[in-house]
Amino acid sequence: MKNIAILGATGSIGISTLDVISRHPEKYSVFALSANSNWKKMEKLCIKYMPKIVVMDDEEAAENLRKVAPDGVMVLQGKSALNDVASHQNTDFVMAAIVGSAGLSSTFAAATSGKRVMLANKESLVLGGNLLINAAKESGAELIPVDSEHSAIFQCLQGGKEGLKKIQLTASGGPFLKTPVEDLINVTPKQACNHPKWKMGQKISVDSATMMNKGLEVIEAHFLFQLSHSKIEVVIHPQSIIHSFVYFNDGSVLSQLGLPDMRSAISFALSYPGRQNSGVESLDLTKQESLEFLSPDMDKFKCLGLAYGALEQGESAPGTLNAANEVAVEAFLNKKIGFLDISKTIEKTLAINPISRLDTLASVVENDHLSRQIARSIIEPRLS
Ligand code: NAD
Ligand code: MG
Secondary structure (H helix, E strand, O other): EEEEEOOOOOOOHHHHHHHHHHHOOOOOOEEEEEEEOHHHHHHHHHHHHHHOEEEOOOOOOOHHHHOOOOOOOOEEEEEHHHHHOOOOOOOEEEEEEOOHHOOOOOOHHHHHHHOOOOOHHHHHHHHHHHHHHHHHHOOOOOEEEOHHHHHHHHHHHHHOOEEEEEEEEEEOOOOOOOOOHHHHOOOOHHOOOOOOOOOOHHHHHHHHHOHHHHHHHHHHHHHHHHHOHHEEEEEEOOOOOOOEEEEEEEOOOEEEEEOOHHHHHHHHHOOOOOOOOOOOOOOOOHOOOOOOOEEEOOOHHHHHHHHHHHHOOOHHHEEEEEEHHHHHHHHHHOOOOOOOOOOHHHHHHHHHHOOOOOOOOHHHHHHHHHHHHHHHHHHOOOOO
16 A cells, blocks of 8 residues: 655646546555645545645645544645655655645655655756756655656656657647737737646646746756757647657657546556556547647747757756746736746846856755746836
8 A cells, every 4th residue: 555645636636646546545545635725625635535644835724724624634734844744754655746846845855755756746857957866866766757748758768768869749739839929919818728638737738838838848858868958859749649759769769649638647657667547548549630740830939949948058047947937927827927928038037047056955946036036027127
């Protein structure tokens, strides 16, 4: 029996993880759940899954949950409680599914304490890079990708990396794949969050619309598979049936296919190296529309080029890119800036914040804070 801690349990990945786990009560037990502030949703999860520990980031939410949580559920609050749960001696597997850099320190806590880290929170790898990879290596933690493309590549590389030429991450192209660039000025948060294939949280939905999601994934792939940027390509595949390609020097190309449902990747991270029922239906290719593949329009999706540039620069640049993106996406969702201002904010932040060497978690966090300040001052110059 494996004890699972799901960090970001109320979100899209968190709920899908609970769905997979509940199909295998003989294998997995829900040990801990965490969320930001939605205590009403968490109350329902407590009643259904009876975790031993719940951590809410928000103080008032924790207070409210304490009053209604079923007996036997301990409600804790705050960031250090979250790290404690991630590294708890009774935790076997950690689902890192908090959105954004808020997930960094708990992902690190799990990685330094030898857990199986099921990594959905790509931002922590973009920020922490080799620090996170090395922490996992030292402690013996397993870093298993949950991002569908990276899970696909991980699955294709089970035979080893010998003869690996390059990888190609597939991208749906998001809701604006066919929208002319001049029409992007006026798109609303609602339009940007209306993803044609995947149902996801708001932040990653906007990232998919700008294609920053794929940019972050290029950086994520660089660290996970230790490949140079020149060996990581992006191909648009609007049907989201093929989840990436791995090219070998004997002319073979391996890929993993499946319906666009995150439960497949989540299930594999849980059952690795084995497989199990995830609840996802089988693919019937005779019933599928034809599969298309296109090159990304780098002039239209500027964020993708910015991410490649940051990866090439290395050091603190990916962290700066990520921080500026988080600030810009939030401002876009709050209707403070337009859709096209997202890439402009990131570009300016990268130009202002000098590159620095990040050798410790503290320096990563410091660069994150500084980059956020710069991005905010670009968005609201009068307030800074
Ligand atoms: P979501 O917005 O649906 O859920 C986010 C979760 O994080 C919620 O439980 C929320 O309470 C928690 N959270 C937010 N801010 C927090 C804070 N400050 N402190 C503590 N907890 C906080 O997001 P999601 O779509 O489930 O995505 C989660 C992560 O998984 C992201 O990093 C995303 O890039 C990645 N991911 C998601 C998908 C997907 O299909 N949704 C696919 C691949 C990767
Ligand atoms: Mg993905």
